[in-house]
Structures are given as structure tokens and as C-alpha cells.
Amino acid sequence: MSQTQDPAGGGIQTRSIGVAVLGMGNVGTEVVRILEESADDLRARVGARLQLRGVAVRDLAKPRQVDASLLTDDPAALVARDDVDIVVELMGGIDPARTLIRHALENGKSVVTANKALLAEYTGELATAAAQSRADLYFEAAVAGAIPVIRPLTQSLAGDTVERVAGIVNGTTNFILSAMDADGDDYDVVLKEAGRLGYAEADPTADVEGFDAASKAAILASIAFHTRVTAADVHREGITSVTSADLLAARKFDCTIKLLSICERVRDTDGTQRVSARVYPALIPLSHPLATVGGAFNAVVVEAQNAGRLMFYGQGAGGAPTASAVLGDLVMAARNKVHGGRGPLESTYAKLPIASIDDVPTRYYVSMRVADRPGVLAQIASEFSKRSVSLAAVRQEGAGDDARLIVVTHRAPDRAQSECVAALEDMDEVLKVSSVLRLEGTDD
Numbered sequence: 001m002s003q004t005q006d007p008a009g010g011g012i013q014t015r016s017i018g019v020a021v022l023g024m025g026n027v028g029t030e031v032v033r034i035l036e037e038s039a040d041d042l043r044a045r046v047g048a049r050l051q052l053r054g055v056a057v058r059d060l061a062k063p064r065q066v067d068a069s070l071l072t073d074d075p076a077a078l079v080a081r082d083d084v085d086i087v088v089e090l091m092g093g094i095d096p097a098r099t100l101i102r103h104a105l106e107n108g109k110s111v112v113t114a115n116k117a118l119l120a121e122y123t124g125e126l127a128t129a130a131a132q133s134r135a136d137l138y139f140e141a142a143v144a145g146a147i148p149v150i151r152p153l154t155q156s157l158a159g160d161t162v163e164r165v166a167g168i169v170n171g172t173t174n175f176i177l178s179a180m181d182a183d184g185d186d187y188d189v190v191l192k193e194a195g196r197l198g199y200a201e202a203d204p205t206a207d208v209e210g211f212d213a214a215s216k217a218a219i220l221a222s223i224a225f226h227t228r229v230t231a232a233d234v235h236r237e238g239i240t241s242v243t244s245a246d247l248l249a250a251r252k253f254d255c256t257i258k259l260l261s262i263c264e265r266v267r268d269t270d271g272t273q274r275v276s277a278r279v280y281p282a283l284i285p286l287s288h289p290l291a292t293v294g295g296a297f298n299a300v301v302v303e304a305q306n307a308g309r310l311m312f313y314g315q316g317a318g319g320a321p322t323a324s325a326v327l328g329d330l331v332m333a334a335r336n337k338v339h340g341g342r343g344p345l346e347s348t349y350a351k352l353p354i355a356s357i358d359d360v361p362t363r364y365y366v367s368m369r370v371a372d373r374p375g376v377l378a379q380i381a382s383e384f385s386k387r388s389v390s391l392a393a394v395r396q397e398g399a400g401d402d403a404r405l406i407v408v409t410h411r412a413p414d415r416a417q418s419e420c421v422a423a424l425e426d427m428d429e430v431l432k433v434s435s436v437l438r439l440e441g442t443d444d
């Protein structure tokens, strides 16, 4: 932070806050653009100029919309500069992002990051470094892009008891599922388009296999339940096995399919509390508010004891929307530098244990090809009833070689549901279990 003497005799005046941006891809490019385009407004809001000291990139030769003298391929040297007060990490990945952020924090520099993969593993380490040096660690952009969810959970709801945070937090998979549902579009073509539009991760496996949504679930659950939850604690299933046929079949039950991230406070009968965090594609009724969330949009529904139900909706991916959240954090961090405030510290006092998916009550939708013989339905039903899973609906379709049965269950522990599916797979009368999905967003 550079300072000068106020000529009017008002003491030391803050003139500028030095900012380093690490990574100039989809998000970094937009952050640099906004920093330049909105420089005067940002200065007025912060009370000091946000001065871009440098931008770390991999390829110095690539043409970019920034003064070339600001570019460096040495992010560590940039972070270490005395005139850098705030580091904005937008490179992604674990290393070197982890080391660079830690070094910044250890040296009292505040950090703004959108890196959910890193936070879902290492928030503890980074938050400790921040707390020790009285620096700030902000990460609103890491979950649901532009949508304010971290700040409402950390600050606005700090006096309430959150019971559930659930929603659509991955734009790429929502973009893919929406396109497949609306037009029966080909999965690979839509995935490529999501990459072109700047929604997908550098390695889109993170999106389609649910890793990205699981990282976000870990971050949300940690904040909501004051418990350190990491990506490994999150049950994860992606969308790679969801087909256009599944989406068509879901429509027959007045449902659509969405990749959901669900974080819940689970209460056992003896009053013990645990945290369940899980990500999977699920059927939801078309009448459910999340069913209308299309394209790369995200939505997060928070249920808190006193606030009741809150819904947050907006652009969850893309360069400019994500940059908006980054800039919001940057202004907060800069104001703290100028006026002496502190960002929220990590809160993990509750230390709740993690619930296994096996124990969580879920509903299943199972579609299978069956032998077209009398008595098959009764045999299938008995496999469910043996495991105390009751059936909510059974639909028979086709005949002969194309006889199909679709079963929807009532709520029962997930382990019992998956054991039923395993038993069906072993039955001679069941030729193929073609689709197994959970059903969410219903009361029964």
C-alpha cells in the first residue's frame, strides 16, 4: 500500500493498493478488463486506487488486452513484490496456486481466489495462514460464479442455523443437461460449446464427473455447518451416464434431470447431528424451482431455522460473471486494507461428523429391461420389500423383447436402495438395469 502526506495537513493518505493477478484466462482477462475500465469508480468505492502491479501468465508471447510491461511468467516473484498488497489467484489447479497463496498470506497480503478445487482441499491451511498474519482470504467466485452465496452464508446467516444448502452449482453440466433435454443435443458437441463459452474447467472431466460440484459442496457445507468438509467427504457421481433417453423418460414422470449438490444437517433419532454432502444427477419434478434453471445458470436453495427458505439464482459460470464476484471480493479486501477491517475468519467450531451416503434417506428411479413373463413384476417388487423399500410407482412399457419396467421408490436409506438394484441386476428376469437415478425435490 503506497501512501503520501496529505498536503492539507490531514496526515497520511492512502494512494494505492497494489494488485497482482495470477492467470489470464477466461476469468483473469475479465478481471483485468474491469480493473481498467472501472478504475475511477473502484477508487471511489475503496478510497484508494487499485493499481495493477502485474499479471502472471504462462505464455508471454500471446497477445493480450493489457500493457505488455505488466506481464510476467514468474508468479512467485510477482507475489513477493513489496508493492503488491492483494493477490488475485485465477490460475486454477492445486500447485503452484497453493504455494503462491500461502506465501502471499504468510506475508500479510490478502488473497482473492476462485479456485474451488484448491479450497475444497486446503481451506484449513490457507485460512490458518490468513488468520496468523491478519490477512484476508476471500472466495465468493469459487461457488456459483456471480451469485452471492459465500457472503450470505458466512455473514448474513451467521446468526441462524442452516439445515440445508442444495442446488445446481455447476454451469457446464447444467448447460449440457438443458441442451440434451430441450433438443436432444449430442453430449460431446454441447460439452465443446461449454468450453468455448468459458464455462468448463481447463479439464472438463472436473465438470462432467462431478468433481467441481463436489468441491463446491465441500465449501458450502463447511461454511453452513461450521465444520471442515473436504472434497473427499462428498459423495460424488457425475453426468456421464445420463442419456437423452433418460431425460425423455423423466419427462413421462413430469420430471427433468439436474446435477444436484446437496449439503444437509442430518439429525439422528438420538439427537446426534451429522453432515451429509453429496453430488449426483437426480430427477426433480418439473414444478420444482430448480427445474427451470437452464443453461449455465446456477441456483442455490438455503434452508435455515429462522430465515426459512432462501433462493439464490444467476450466472454460475463464464468470465465476466465470475469476474464480478472476484471484483466484489477485491473491493472488500482493499477496503479492509484502507480502513483497517478484517474479512470473515474460518469457522469450524461445530466439528460435526460426516454422514455416509449409505445412511441418508433417498428415493430411487430404476429403469430396466425385463423378460415379458407373468409374475416378473411380483418378483421385482419382492426384492424391494425384502429390504423394506416401498414402491411409490411402477410403470410398464413396451412388450416382448422391448418390455421395460420403471420403478420409483419411497424414501429409504441409500444402502437399502442400492442393495435392491444389485439384487435386480442378479435376477434372470431382469435383462438389463438401464438407468438408476435418485429422485429429489419431493416431500415423500
Ligand SMILES: NC(=O)C1=CN([C@@H]2O[C@H](COP(=O)(O)OP(=O)(O)OC[C@H]3O[C@@H](n4cnc5c(N)ncnc54)[C@H](O)[C@@H]3O)[C@@H](O)[C@H]2O)C=CC1
Residues within 6 Å of the ligand: 022, 023, 024, 025, 026, 027, 028, 056, 057, 058, 059, 073, 075, 089, 090, 091, 092, 093, 096, 114, 115, 116, 117, 141, 142, 143, 145, 198, 199, 200, 201, 202, 316, 317, 318, 319, 322
Ligand atoms: N470459468 C468459469 O466460469 C469459472 C472459473 N472458476 C475458477 O477460476 C479459475 C480460473 O478459471 P478460468 O479463467 O476459467 O481458467 P483458464 O484455464 O481459462 O485460465 C487459467 C489461466 O491461468 C494460466 N496459468 C495456469 N498456471 C499458470 C502458472 N503457473 N503461471 C502463470 N499462468 C498460469 C493459464 O495459462 C490460463 O491462461 C479456476 O480456478 C476455475 O476453477 C470459478 C468460477 C467460474
Ligand SMILES: N[C@@H](CC=O)C(=O)O
Residues within 6 Å of the ligand: 142, 144, 145, 169, 170, 171, 172, 173, 199, 200, 201, 207, 212, 316, 317, 318
Ligand atoms: N466449470 C465451472 C465454472 C464455474 O465454477 C462450471 O461449469 O460451473
Ligand code: NA
Residues within 6 Å of the ligand: 140, 141, 142, 143, 144, 145, 146, 147, 148, 149, 150, 325
Ligand atoms: Na458466488
